[in-house]
Amino acid sequence: MDGRTRFLNAARREYVDTRPVWMMRQAGRFLPEYRAIREKTSFLELCANPELACEVSLQPVRRFDVDAAIIFSDILVPIAKMGQTLSFGAGHGPRLEPPIRSRDDFQKLRRIDPYTETPEVHQTVQLVRDAVGTEKAVIGFAGAPFTLLAYMVDGAGSRGFPETKRLLFSEPELAHEILALISDVIVDYLAMQIDAGADAVQLFDSWAGLLSPDDFDEFAGAYAASIMERLADRGTVRIYFPKSIGAYLERAQAVPCEVVGVDWAQDLARARALFEPDRALQGNLDPTALLGSREQLDIRIDKMLAATRGYAGHIVNLGHGIIPSTDPESALHFVRRVHELGKGCCDSDEE
Amino acid sequence: MDGRTRFLNAARREYVDTRPVWMMRQAGRFLPEYRAIREKTSFLELCANPELACEVSLQPVRRFDVDAAIIFSDILVPIAKMGQTLSFGAGHGPRLEPPIRSRDDFQKLRRIDPYTETPEVHQTVQLVRDAVGTEKAVIGFAGAPFTLLAYMVDGAGSRGFPETKRLLFSEPELAHEILALISDVIVDYLAMQIDAGADAVQLFDSWAGLLSPDDFDEFAGAYAASIMERLADRGTVRIYFPKSIGAYLERAQAVPCEVVGVDWAQDLARARALFEPDRALQGNLDPTALLGSREQLDIRIDKMLAATRGYAGHIVNLGHGIIPSTDPESALHFVRRVHELGKGCCDSDEE
Numbered sequence: 126m127d128g129r130t131r132f133l134n135a136a137r138r139e140y141v142d143t144r145p146v147w148m149m150r151q152a153g154r155f156l157p158e159y160r161a162i163r164e165k166t167s168f169l170e171l172c173a174n175p176e177l178a179c180e181v182s183l184q185p186v187r188r189f190d191v192d193a194a195i196i197f198s199d200i201l202v203p204i205a206k207m208g209q210t211l212s213f214g215a216g217h218g219p220r221l222e223p224p225i226r227s228r229d230d231f232q233k234l235r236r237i238d239p240y241t242e243t244p245e246v247h248q249t250v251q252l253v254r255d256a257v258g259t260e261k262a263v264i265g266f267a268g269a270p271f272t273l274l275a276y277m278v279d280g281a282g283s284r285g286f287p288e289t290k291r292l293l294f295s296e297p298e299l300a301h302e303i304l305a306l307i308s309d310v311i312v313d314y315l316a317m318q319i320d321a322g323a324d325a326v327q328l329f330d331s332w333a334g335l336l337s338p339d340d341f342d343e344f345a346g347a348y349a350a351s352i353m354e355r356l357a358d359r360g361t362v363r364i365y366f367p368k369s370i371g372a373y374l375e376r377a378q379a380v381p382c383e384v385v386g387v388d389w390a391q392d393l394a395r396a397r398a399l400f401e402p403d404r405a406l407q408g409n410l411d412p413t414a415l416l417g418s419r420e421q422l423d424i425r426i427d428k429m430l431a432a433t434r435g436y437a438g439h440i441v442n443l444g445h446g447i448i449p450s451t452d453p454e455s456a457l458h459f460v461r462r463v464h465e466l467g468k469g470c471c472d473s474d475e476e
Numbered sequence: 477m478d479g480r481t482r483f484l485n486a487a488r489r490e491y492v493d494t495r496p497v498w499m500m501r502q503a504g505r506f507l508p509e510y511r512a513i514r515e516k517t518s519f520l521e522l523c524a525n526p527e528l529a530c531e532v533s534l535q536p537v538r539r540f541d542v543d544a545a546i547i548f549s550d551i552l553v554p555i556a557k558m559g560q561t562l563s564f565g566a567g568h569g570p571r572l573e574p575p576i577r578s579r580d581d582f583q584k585l586r587r588i589d590p591y592t593e594t595p596e597v598h599q600t601v602q603l604v605r606d607a608v609g610t611e612k613a614v615i616g617f618a619g620a621p622f623t624l625l626a627y628m629v630d631g632a633g634s635r636g637f638p639e640t641k642r643l644l645f646s647e648p649e650l651a652h653e654i655l656a657l658i659s660d661v662i663v664d665y666l667a668m669q670i671d672a673g674a675d676a677v678q679l680f681d682s683w684a685g686l687l688s689p690d691d692f693d694e695f696a697g698a699y700a701a702s703i704m705e706r707l708a709d710r711g712t713v714r715i716y717f718p719k720s721i722g723a724y725l726e727r728a729q730a731v732p733c734e735v736v737g738v739d740w741a742q743d744l745a746r747a748r749a750l751f752e753p754d755r756a757l758q759g760n761l762d763p764t765a766l767l768g769s770r771e772q773l774d775i776r777i778d779k780m781l782a783a784t785r786g787y788a789g790h791i792v793n794l795g796h797g798i799i800p801s802t803d804p805e806s807a808l809h810f811v812r813r814v815h816e817l818g819k820g821c822c823d824s825d826e827e
């Protein structure tokens with residue numbers, strides 16, 4: 126069974142010969158061949174260069190034989206075209222300027238056409254699709270509206286995103302209008318990636334866990350659901366990854382999708398109990414387990430695999446992006462062990 | 477009913493006339509009278525000065541009539557005496573140098589006697605106790621072992637504390653030895669605060685949520701439990717606040733204590749279902765709700781109060797520390813509304 130079939134079957138809870146596996150942030154950061162490219166190319170130049178972005182997307186596929194290639198880009202790439210300026214300082218995270226804090230700021234934002242504004246992303250997906258053929262799945266992605274709003278309003282990554290929360294709780298109507306605009310852009314942006322050949326699209330709601338349960342429903346879940354609904358007839362696998370919402374994971378049931386991403390703080394068996402048989406699960410090894418000893422790593426891999434034994438719907442992944450200091454040998458061991466021990470994973474527990 | 481009785485009764489799930497309330501980080505940060513002191517005094521100088529630390533501890537009691545005074549200090553104060561150097565850069569969080577990464581580093585650490593090494597904390601508790609008399613509860617505190625380990629190993633606050641996780645997963649035996657030493661120190665440190673007059677001690681496990689459920693049990697919960705067990709015969713209220721463990725909040729049941737702190741990402745009704753009638757709950761308003769409009773704030777205060785109606789065991793608080801940019805008028809409104817609407821909170825739902 127090729128990796129693409131394995132990935133797509135698991136996403137649809139159908140028979141697989143072993144567990145499909147890929148790693149969030151596999152394209153970049155921890156690989157020496159990525160760093161070699163980055164020595165000559167800035168992060169944003171790399172995002173804007175389809176040939177190099179394709180190359181970086183393929184590096185982990187070649188090295189680890191993972192079942193899916195995720196395209197190299199950043200969740201802020203489409204957002205930056207809406208009217209803010211995106212920059213990455215050395216050693217710092219992204220910065221979007223000027224921050225959106227008022228209705229006047231909002232009115233300067235515009236809905237973009239991703240085909241004309243982010244053609245490099247369309248082309249990157251096409252190049253990756255052509256390169257992997259039908260052997261591997263191709264995953265496109267976008268940020269979810271609440272997570273993108275957080276960057277747009279606070280202007281940079283921050284602990285707690287207080288300006289974003291201030292906006293939600295002082296001008297909720299304005300927050301909803303911005304979220305609706307972002308949602309429209311993201312639907313078009315993901316549809317473009319699907320048109321370019323993506324088998325799956327992942328919606329990253331990295332900051333969803335900053336919200337209390339009811340605020341999640343109102344400001345995050347509702348917009349993720351709207352996007353997923355509007356992509357339903359595409360026949361593409363839709364992955365929703367709401368990070369750090371373990372306290373109210375059941376709220377993600379309201380977001381239509383084939384696959385729910387599960388972070389490492391969650392008990393995968395509990396997630397299975399919540400979502401089987403309607404959704405597949407993706408995750409959830411603690412990425413820092415790859416920094417430890419082989420013995421401790423294996424304990425955690427095996428426990429993760431045991432939690433979904435007998436259920437076809439498990440795409441193995443880390444519970445968050447791979448840590449930059451990870452030894453590629455540990456990542457290789459992880460992928461190989463999952464492929465080896467995942468054999469027979471579809472068989473029922475009784476066998 | 478005075479605030480101290482209200483606080484202690486709620487902690488023991490006994491009758492209260494209204495909800496007791498205080499705010500994490502109420503001593504400092506967001507108050508102009510605190511900032512006035514900080515203009516002339518560094519953070520660490522303030523921690524080391526009992527008269528000023530007492531004054532800062534009392535400021536929110538005077539201004540808001542909260543039911544408890546928490547002493548002004550920092551969780552790293554006792555840890556820094558064990559063999560690392562603590563500093564706070566302007567605009568940066570704490571830094572502990574050199575970081576503890578190896579057995580050699582560990583062997584340079586020593587168990588301290590808090591009476592001789594942190595006498596200023598003993599004196600601060602005494603001064604606050606004398607100042608509030610029996611009108612208000614006095615809360616001492618410490619960091620929980622895993623949270624302190626994270627600072628000791630990574631050397632500073634960091635997203636994800638990768639070096640700490642590397643240690644846990646590569647040399648778990650060494651991690652356990654360091655955690656055991658920290659636990660011994662923290663037992664002595666909290667016992668000293670109890671001797672000085674604290675009515676309650678809170679153990680802050682701010683980074684517990686970085687761990688997967690089983691790793692929480694092994695590296696965080698077990699040490700918090702050990703500390704709490706060793707303080708059981710003191711008759712003091714023990715508060716355990718494991719932040720961001722909503723995905724596996726039930727694991728906190730293994731930590732003996734009178735009160736469980738609940739962060740704002742949690743559904744307070746779910747926490748109540750897990751812990752009533754054995755534990756009181758403390759929390760859990762989203763601190764950023766204080767940045768919003770009065771209307772939105774009231775919606776969230778009222779929802780929080782509704783979740784524990786009919787249960788005496790609720791000490792109202794924020795779900796995390798108050799945000800520095802909070803308007804003191806919003807904090808005052810919060811405290812007053814809780815005291816006003818909390819009347820009759822002990823009555824059963826049927827009435």
